[in-house]
Amino acid sequence: MAALFGARVRRLRTAAGLTQAELGQKTHVVSTRITQIERASGAKPTLALARSLDAVLGADNLLVDLWPYVYREAFPDWSRAFMAHAERAVFIGQYAAHVVPGLLQTEEYAREVLSVGLTLSSDAQLEERVAARMGRQERLHTADRPALWAVLDEAVLRRPIGGPAVMRGQLERLLEAAATPNVTVQVLPFEQGAHDAMGGSLTMLTLLDGSDVAYTEGAHYGQLVEEPTEVRQFVLTYDRLRAAALPPLMSLDMIRSVMEDNRGAKVPSRSERRRVAQEQLQQSGRGRLRGGGGRIPRRRARP
DSSP, rough: OOHHHHHHHHHHHTTTTTTHHHHHHHHSOHHHHHHHHHHHHOOOOHHHHHHHHHHHHTTTTTTHHHHHHHHHHOHHHHHHHHHHHHTTTEEEEESSSOOOGGGOHHHHHHHHHHTTSTTTTOOOHHHHHHHHHHHGGGGGTTOOHHHHEEEHHHHHHHHOOOOOHHHHHHHHHHHHTTTTTEEEEEOOOGOOOOTTTTTTTTEEEEETTSSSEEEEEEESSSEEOOOOHHHHHHHHHHHHHHHHSHHHHHHHHHHHHTTTTTTTOOOHHOOOHHHHHHHHHHHHHHEEEETTEEEEOOOOOOO
């Protein structure tokens, strides 16, 4: 895909009568960067550069449309199929056991998370993965954006990744995201104990045709599950996690407490959580939760 992208850039540049140096000037990069792109050598183009090239060369979004496929090659095989499905999902439900989900990560936090792992081979690949992750977040701001419902294990908030400044920025990002209408954030407190998804993270995707797929992921592996019987079990697991987590408003309060370095953040009792949840449902009118966005999607009847 990188070679195809480079070939298209070269063809468009030649048709426009531009040299590599001239194209570099118009897109604010050195000519050697254009050479690397056309030869599919060196670091892959960023999304910003792909957009600039597209505009200068009059590619009618061809290069922008190719860009996600170029970056998909930077990730392990087992994650590519999941990313392809996620790009078409209308609902994304995630349980994060260890780190903030990629769609809600800041660039600094993402770089820290992606810098560790057995599948990373070079600094250039790290930057490719960071750029790709940041690029995928843009779908949350498009007209056809999916509803995102993230359940974060309390460990996600407590693990100091990248130091205090990085963590504070990341927690602020969670609060900002939860204020948008298509994003809901909940926290699953430690006191809930054992649950079915303890082995790793879980993502549920609802596609445009109403079908569901599940994706489970550990540190160095991932599995896309499409068989209906297995998917139904993961749907039940995810719904149980949402039910066990703190209500959205309490979840945001807990995030603020951790952000303020209040290590003694008090986890509300079960009776208090039930009371707040009932108040939220009464205030929601038709199921919309304030302070966390999103509507719980209606699932199709299952046999």
